Amino acid sequence: MKLSRSIRLGIGTIAVALAATACGGDETRSVSTSAENGSLTVGIKFDQPGLGLRNPDGSFSGFDVEVAKYVAQQLGVPAENIEFKEAPSPQRETLIQNGEVDYIVATYSITDSRKEKVDFAGPYFVAGQSLLVRADETEITGPDSLSGGKRLCSVAGSTPAQNVKENYAQDVQLQEFDTYSACVEALRNRAVDAVTTDDIILAGYAAQSPGDFKVVGEPFTEERYGIGLAKGDDESRNRINDAIEQMVSSGAWEAAFQETVGASGYPLPDAPQVDRY
Structure with a gap:
């Protein structure tokens, strides 16, 4: 039986869609x-x-x-x-x-x-959330000291920066980057005043650049x-x-x-x- 052009096109579209589904990454894995x-x-x-x-x-x-x-x-x-x-x-x-x-x-x-x-x-x-600052920083000692429009960096899609804004310093200026390494570079260049995420992550960055940064305050969440x-x-x-x-x-x-x-x-x-x- 000869199929009409519209039917053939429809079948072709379905076949392409099925192939894309089979080859694509839209199925969960075990x-x-x-x-x-x-x-x-x-x-x-x-x-x-x-x-x-x-x-x-x-x-x-x-x-x-x-x-x-x-x-x-x-x-x-x-x-x-x-x-x-x-x-x-x-x-x-x-x-x-x-x-x-x-x-x-x-x-x-x-x-x-x-x-x-x-x-x-x-x-x-x-782990627990904390703050990373430059080694010469004296004003920032914990989340409460971020008030007064301090510039705080964290990563988009994470919760630490929003936690600070909601629970500690409502007027903090949040800057969200794709990675924490970008936040650390912004801190190094004085584009931000502090970086917040979990203490173990911040300790790693501080150890990577001895004498440049320090982790301040006690952890204020449980992660x-x-x-x-x-x-x-x-x-x-x-x-x-x-x-x-x-x-x-x-x-x-x-x-x-x-x-x-x-x-x-x-x-x-x-x-x-x-x-x-």
């Missing part, structure tokens, strides 16, 4: 299935010294990287079969929902709003870092939780911390308790 197939794609930060950093030679280092590798190993995937993908803060949920990564280990705080879109294993670390994965992938979440508990009990968690973050002077915190929600 971590366990990827592991069984022998490889994993893991989202990390590329610009956070001590946590997730892409080195000049193309290798990756940091505590989050070591956690990601340990989890992969427990799932049966060696480090050489991990593809690390950059996971900027504003894109983390999208990367998981689109199936572009299997899981994300990127200073990813577990929050109720995020749990509406993705699931979390962990926490694997508990529970989780491993983000596709919503509803319960089997994989349970297996990753098992891996985190094994990392802690075996001593590998403390060893990874000392090898990556310890040099910054950040004190070893208590080991986290996995939340089996």
Whole structure:
């Protein structure tokens, strides 16, 4: 039977759409299935010294990287079969929902709003929000001292800057960049007065530039870092939780911390308790 031109065009359009869906990254992934197939794609930060950093030679280092590798190993995937993908803060949920990564280990705080879109294993670390300032700064000692129109930098898609504005200094001037490294450069160039995010992240930047910056004040939030994965992938979440508990009990968690973050002077915190929600 000969089809009309309009029908042929319609069928062709449907075929193209189906092909795009099959080839595109709009389907969530099962971590366990990827592991069984022998490889994993893991989202990390590329610009956070001590946590997730892409080195000049193309290798990756940091505590989050070591956690990601340990989890992969427990799932049966060696480090050489991990593809690390950059996971900027504003894109983390999208990367998981689109199936572009299997899981994300990127200073990813577990929050109720995020749990509406993705699931979390962990926490694997508990940090607290703080402030980074220039070494010669004397006026800024904590979030309350940011009043008077101080310029505060954080990353778009993260919660720390908004937390300061809502709870401490309503007249602070917020500047949001794509990365914390851009915030640190703005601080160095005196374009902003302080950078806010979790204390462990700030300690890494301070250690990277000795004598230029300092972390001030006591932490004023609790940030529970989780491993983000596709919503509803319960089997994989349970297996990753098992891996985190094994990392802690075996001593590998403390060893990874000392090898990556310890040099910054950040004190070893208590080991986290996995939340089996």
